[in-house]
Amino acid sequence: AQKITQTQPGMFVQEKEAVTLDCTYDTSDPSYGLFWYKQPSSGEMIFLIYQGSYDQQNATEGRYSLNFQKARKSANLVISASQLGDSAMYFCAMRELRGSTLGRLYFGRGTQLTVWP
Amino acid sequence: NAGVTQTPKFRILKIGQSMTLQCAQDMNHNYMYWYRQDPGMGLKLIYYSVGAGITDKGEVPNGYNVSRSTTEDFPLRLELAAPSQTSVYFCASSWDREETQYFGPGTRLLVL
Numbered sequence: 001a002q003k004i005t006q007t008q009p010g011m012f013v014q015e016k017e018a019v020t021l022d023c024t025y026d027t028s029d030p031s032y033g034l035f036w037y038k039q040p041s042s043g044e045m046i047f048l049i050y051q052g053s054y055d056q057q058n059a060t061e062g063r064y065s066l067n068f069q070k071a072r073k074s075a076n077l078v079i080s081a082s083q084l085g086d087s088a089m090y091f092c093a094m095r096e097l098r099g100s101t102l103g104r105l106y107f108g109r110g111t112q113l114t115v116w117p
Numbered sequence: 118n119a120g121v122t123q124t125p126k127f128r129i130l131k132i133g134q135s136m137t138l139q140c141a142q143d144m145n146h147n148y149m150y151w152y153r154q155d156p157g158m159g160l161k162l163i164y165y166s167v168g169a170g171i172t173d174k175g176e177v178p179n180g181y182n183v184s185r186s187t188t189e190d191f192p193l194r195l196e197l198a199a200p201s202q203t204s205v206y207f208c209a210s211s212w213d214r215e216e217t218q219y220f221g222p223g224t225r226l227l228v229l
Contacts, residue, residue: 044221091160095214097215
């Protein structure tokens with residue numbers, strides 16, 4: 001079974017608008033972490049935001065916020081006031097903290113975000 | 118502080134050739150990882166290391182080998198390259214397993 005599911009292959013948003021990128025996850029580990037990474041066309045992986053499974057509040061980092069709904073196992077990324085430079089591939093990832101995987105990240109297939117003027 | 122560095126940036130190999138992808142980090146991180154990213158896909162773990170002298174297999178280890186003789190370096194060896202190994206390879210590191218992983222710029226490998 002897929003550990004991370006991103007159902008939106010592509011999303012379009014107008015500059016200055018907000019956009020939500022969906023992510024659902026599957027784990028039986030009670031202790032886990034959720035991440036979002038940005039991959040621009042240049043190819044590097046840029047860390048954006050992190051949410052721990054025991055965190056009570058949704059994580060925020062500047063224009064990025066993570067809408068964490070534990071019961072639904074979803075960890076959607078919200079980008080407010082989109083900018084042209086936000087155009088990139090976005091990956092959701094999960095890390096389980098128990099078991100033998102020792103911190104490896106499970107990645108979704110990504111969502112290609114295009115911001116238009 | 119250069120973070121995670123990878124060399125080369127791009128390489129073309131012929132089927133059956135071998136090569137080593139270099140990865141180094143200057144953050145004194147204990148954990149290091151190698152991932153591959155196939156077109157249109159997320160990253161998959163090849164090998165990881167929790168410290169010098171300790172390595173273990175990830176999800177897709179076949180056709181690869183690693184070593185970790187120092188904290189800083191974590192090279193990935195491809196033996197007998199195959200077209201299926203055409204991919205982008207990312208090295209990552211973190212202080213421990215609960216910390217954020219930081220990625221290198223990637224190595225684009227083409228096997229013909």
